[in-house]
Amino acid sequence: MHQFLQQIFSGLAAGSIYASLALALVMIYRATDLVNFAQGEMAMFSTYIAWTLVNAGLPFWLAFLITLAVSFAGGMIIERVVIRPVENAPVLAAVVVTIGLLLIFNSVAGWIYSYTVQDFPSPFPDRPVFGALMTTRDLGVIGVTLLMLVLLFAFFRYTPVGLAMRAAAQNPASARLCGIRVGRMLAIGWGLAAMIGATAGVMVAPVLFLDPNMMGGVLIYAFAGALLGGITSPIGAVVGGLIVGVTENLVGTYLIASQLKLTVAFALIILVLVFRPNGLFGTAVVRRV
Amino acid sequence: MAPILELRSLRAFYGQSEVVHGIDVAVEDGGMTVLLGANGAGKTTTLRALCGMVRREGEILFAGKELHRRSTEDIASLGVGHVPEGRGTFVGLTVEENLRLGGYLKPRQSPEAVERMYGYFPILAQRRRQQAGALSGGEQQMLAIARALMMAPRLLVLDEPSFGLAPRVVESIFGIVERIRREQKVSVLLVEQNANLALELADHAYLIETGYVVASGSAKSLADDPQIRRSYLGY
Amino acid sequence: MEKRFAAPESVTEGTSAAAAANTWRWIGIVALIVIAAALPFGLSKYHVFELTMVMIYAIAVLGLNILTGYNGQISLGHGGFFAVGAYTAAILMHRYGVPYWLTLPPAALIGFALGVLFGLPALRFEGPYLALVTLAMALATPQLLKYFDTWTGGQQGINLAKPTPPAGLGLDRDRWLYFVALVVLLIAIRTAANILHGRTGRAFVAIRDHPIAAAAMGIDTAKYKTLAFGISTLFTAVAGALAAIVIGYVSPEGYSLFLSISFLVGSAVGGIATIGGAIVGGFFIQFVPNLANDISDAAPWAIYGLAMLLFMYTMPRGVVGTLWPRIVKFVAARKIAAQFAVSQREGR
Numbered sequence: 001m002h003q004f005l006q007q008i009f010s011g012l013a014a015g016s017i018y019a020s021l022a023l024a025l026v027m028i029y030r031a032t033d034l035v036n037f038a039q040g041e042m043a044m045f046s047t048y049i050a051w052t053l054v055n056a057g058l059p060f061w062l063a064f065l066i067t068l069a070v071s072f073a074g075g076m077i078i079e080r081v082v083i084r085p086v087e088n089a090p091v092l093a094a095v096v097v098t099i100g101l102l103l104i105f106n107s108v109a110g111w112i113y114s115y116t117v118q119d120f121p122s123p124f125p126d127r128p129v130f131g132a133l134m135t136t137r138d139l140g141v142i143g144v145t146l147l148m149l150v151l152l153f154a155f156f157r158y159t160p161v162g163l164a165m166r167a168a169a170q171n172p173a174s175a176r177l178c179g180i181r182v183g184r185m186l187a188i189g190w191g192l193a194a195m196i197g198a199t200a201g202v203m204v205a206p207v208l209f210l211d212p213n214m215m216g217g218v219l220i221y222a223f224a225g226a227l228l229g230g231i232t233s234p235i236g237a238v239v240g241g242l243i244v245g246v247t248e249n250l251v252g253t254y255l256i257a258s259q260l261k262l263t264v265a266f267a268l269i270i271l272v273l274v275f276r277p278n279g280l281f282g283t284a285v286v287r288r289v
Numbered sequence: 290m291a292p293i294l295e296l297r298s299l300r301a302f303y304g305q306s307e308v309v310h311g312i313d314v315a316v317e318d319g320g321m322t323v324l325l326g327a328n329g330a331g332k333t334t335t336l337r338a339l340c341g342m343v344r345r346e347g348e349i350l351f352a353g354k355e356l357h358r359r360s361t362e363d364i365a366s367l368g369v370g371h372v373p374e375g376r377g378t379f380v381g382l383t384v385e386e387n388l389r390l391g392g393y394l395k396p397r398q399s400p401e402a403v404e405r406m407y408g409y410f411p412i413l414a415q416r417r418r419q420q421a422g423a424l425s426g427g428e429q430q431m432l433a434i435a436r437a438l439m440m441a442p443r444l445l446v447l448d449e450p451s452f453g454l455a456p457r458v459v460e461s462i463f464g465i466v467e468r469i470r471r472e473q474k475v476s477v478l479l480v481e482q483n484a485n486l487a488l489e490l491a492d493h494a495y496l497i498e499t500g501y502v503v504a505s506g507s508a509k510s511l512a513d514d515p516q517i518r519r520s521y522l523g524y
Numbered sequence: 525m526e527k528r529f530a531a532p533e534s535v536t537e538g539t540s541a542a543a544a545a546n547t548w549r550w551i552g553i554v555a556l557i558v559i560a561a562a563l564p565f566g567l568s569k570y571h572v573f574e575l576t577m578v579m580i581y582a583i584a585v586l587g588l589n590i591l592t593g594y595n596g597q598i599s600l601g602h603g604g605f606f607a608v609g610a611y612t613a614a615i616l617m618h619r620y621g622v623p624y625w626l627t628l629p630p631a632a633l634i635g636f637a638l639g640v641l642f643g644l645p646a647l648r649f650e651g652p653y654l655a656l657v658t659l660a661m662a663l664a665t666p667q668l669l670k671y672f673d674t675w676t677g678g679q680q681g682i683n684l685a686k687p688t689p690p691a692g693l694g695l696d697r698d699r700w701l702y703f704v705a706l707v708v709l710l711i712a713i714r715t716a717a718n719i720l721h722g723r724t725g726r727a728f729v730a731i732r733d734h735p736i737a738a739a740a741m742g743i744d745t746a747k748y749k750t751l752a753f754g755i756s757t758l759f760t761a762v763a764g765a766l767a768a769i770v771i772g773y774v775s776p777e778g779y780s781l782f783l784s785i786s787f788l789v790g791s792a793v794g795g796i797a798t799i800g801g802a803i804v805g806g807f808f809i810q811f812v813p814n815l816a817n818d819i820s821d822a823a824p825w826a827i828y829g830l831a832m833l834l835f836m837y838t839m840p841r842g843v844v845g846t847l848w849p850r851i852v853k854f855v856a857a858r859k860i861a862a863q864f865a866v867s868q869r870e871g872r
Contacts, residue, residue, distance in 0.1 A: 035655065089840035089841075090796075090840060092592070092598070092788075092791075092792045092796055093792060093841070095788075095792075096788070096789055096793070096835075096836050097836050099785060099789060099829075099832065100829035100830070100831075100832030100833045100836070102829070103826065103828055103829035104825070104826045104829035104833075107824065107825035107826035107827075107828075107829065108823055108826050110823065111822045111826070160393060163382075163389060163390060163393075164390065166381075167379050167382065167386075167390050170380075170381050171377060171379050173377065174377035174378070175390070176342075176360075176361040176362050176365070177361060177365055177371045177373060177377065177437075178365060178391055178394070178436070178440070179365035179366045179393055179394040179440065180362065180390070180393055181362050182362075220659065223656060223659070224656060227652060231652050231653075262663055262664070263660075263663070263664040263667050266660035266664065267660070269656075269660075270656075270657055270660060273648075273656075273657070274648060277648045277649060278653075
């Protein structure tokens with residue numbers, strides 16, 4: 001029983017990372033019907049920025065804040081420069097552009113920082129708490145993620161810009177008639193998504209270690225989490241990400257050796273989706289004939 | 290009175306094809322002008338061209354400013370409140386959020402403006418926490434008009450506000466529009482299928498057929514024209 | 525959303541402009557076949573091998589085009605079906621001594637059957653959900669191949685003897701395999717054209733563009749969507765089998781997620797709802813990574829990524845999907861101008 005609970009908690013720590021990235025995917029999907037496959041590599045790049053700053057002698061949290069700011073600006077610039085030309089193109093063209101972006105970030109990171117695996121400092125000590133049910137590090141990761149999620153939900157719920165972003169995602173034409181600059185809202189959305197990704201990257205790097213391929217697996221689990229929760233639902237993304245984290249951990253511990261862990265975890269997720277094709281919290285898209 | 294809006298040889302396009310072929314329309318400051326015409330005549334396209342939602346050529350003068358190179362957002366910020374065809378409410382957001390979005394450009398006046406709208410449309414006050422999608426057609430139309438009024442526009446553009454609504458609801462909506470027009474000094478450009486009602490309220494009217502203005506004048510003169518009576522008013 | 529997946533039909537019969545363009549197309553096709561048949565005699569062995577791979581990738585991309593382009597179902601898992609074909613051929617040749625050319629029909633059959641089986645649950649999924657399900661397939665492929673190692677040779681893979689060309693033709697092995705691939709490609713293109721321009725193809729497109737209307741018209745949506753999956757994976761599995769024969773080696777690493785993504789990229793770059801686009805896609809998959817390597821040793825994939833961006837910016841509907849309608853239009857304009865000139869001369 002004790003081991004089982006341990007596994008659940010460490011699954012939640014991993015799941016909160018997936019949840020963050022899943023939320024970033026959902027934000028962009030709601031605004032543009034586009035799955036941003038470069039989200040993970042953007043996060044990886046942000047993490048390298050944080051690593052550079054820490055190595056330059058900056059205190060961890062200051063480096064983290066600077067990284068967030070740089071990521072926000074970077075996300076906005078990417079939307080304006082890279083994504084905007086395919087705004088009205090077929091979805092597949094936009095998908096290919098995000099895949100191209102993924103390759104560019106991965107390759108450029110390898111070029112600048114090499115593919116050598118690097119240690120990344122954790123801001124949290126690694127001590128068991130709650131009768132060794134979990135570690136302070138897991139607790140820290142979950143705490144930071146939760147804080148970020150709460151801030152984000154508050155932003156969308158209570159600020160005029162957050163409201164305008166929701167409006168622009170839902171009905172761009174009407175939003176323009178209200179004087180909302182829809183293009184700018186999209187860019188802010190990409191900035192926020194990049195910031196969320198940066199948080200996920202910095203939080204996961206001490207566990208996975210830092211290298212240019214670090215976020216590949218995380219993105220896939222996040223994608224699965226986002227869809228499990230319902231690709232149109234931010235709350236679904238968070239819940240879905242957490243479920244994926246716990247499932248992955250339990251499957252790895254109890255069911256099968258790590259060799260087929262990914263396969264089994266995905267099979268389970270797809271089984272759920274067969275019964276709920278729009279995810280746990282998603283709504284069916286009503287289509288006009 | 291000087292016109293607040295003047296369209297001069299305005300042409301509008303969907304993709305490559307020209308739908309509106311050089312029309313001249315004016316709205317007097319504080320007045321109400323109606324565009325009449327059959328389905329597909331180009332009335333909605335004219336309104337969309339005015340707000341930069343379709344490609345257009347020609348002159349659009351609004352309160353002394355040239356609009357035809359400006360974006361939809363800019364035109365809204367200059368004081369054109371557009372209630373589009375199909376109402377364009379944010380169905381997934383609450384009534385109050387819809388209103389706050391209408392006041393997006395004027396955040397400081399927003400809270401009082403919301404209360405003022407609840408004054409005009411008491412039913413919206415009752416429904417303020419409901420999702421706009423859950424409202425009836427008439428309520429959604431009221432919400433759409435209220436949302437456009439939230440930005441304190443100088444010109445209110447209404448695209449078929451009576452569409453799909455019961456006659457009693459239509460009358461009450463037009464009654465409120467009329468009251469707001471007098472109290473807030475808003476000019477109105479209206480597109481309407483219900484010609485009887487429209488000519489009763491408006492002071493100027495234009496009849497549009499296949500992208501051309503084929504008749505124009507005071508609402509009264511159009512209402513008295515025997516041919517127009519036969520084709521559009523049904524008596 | 526599925527509306528945005530829809531690329532314009534490459535050409536519609538009936539108008540005189542399209543008919544004129546059609547004549548030119550046939551001339552072009554015959555010229556291309558002649559060039560393709562002559563090409564291996566002027567090239568080095570390695571280049572012949574490269575072109576063989578281009579054709580194999582073209583067959584795989586053609587399969588994906590049927591599913592994604594014509595039926596609107598996105599797949600990130602076709603690398604998995606490519607692997608199925610490859611391992612079918614490899615196991616049959618290695619364990620059972622089946623001659624290489626006899627492995628293609630079973631590969632096709634297994635590809636079709638697995639595609640239909642996979643298509644059944646996939647019926648419930650659309651857009652990103654289908655992408656996830658097929659992504660899972662792509663991810664699982666190398667893991668499963670390693671796991672069932674008694675059959676697949678696990679991590680080491682299977683080495684295959686390269687086939688010997690028939691005596692008397694005077695062709696060496698690489699040139700012979702080039703012609704084998706060329707023949708299979710031509711059969712694949714002909715078959716795809718027959719299916720897509722017939723009743724089945726019209727049903728695919730109807731389901732892609734107006735799923736509810738298609739169902740209301742009495743099109744058995746489930747049947748045709750499953751069929752599209754089966755036909756698509758059949759093509760891709762045959763391509764996989766050919767690749768195994770030509771390369772002479774299979775191993776789990778060759779069929780990673782990256783291969784699936786390459787197919788999707790090749791499909792988008794060539795033009796998703798076009799047949800000719802598959803060949804352009806084949807060239808892209810085979811050559812652009814090498815070119816990128818030549819341009820920059822340090823960050824080749826960045827160059828590859830940039831190439832993807834540039835293609836999508838300049839030709840968002842793919843090379844063929846963007847250029848072909850323009851050619852049709854150009855020919856039409858020329859024809860109208862010519863007719864006008866004639867009527868002028870006749871001095872009506």
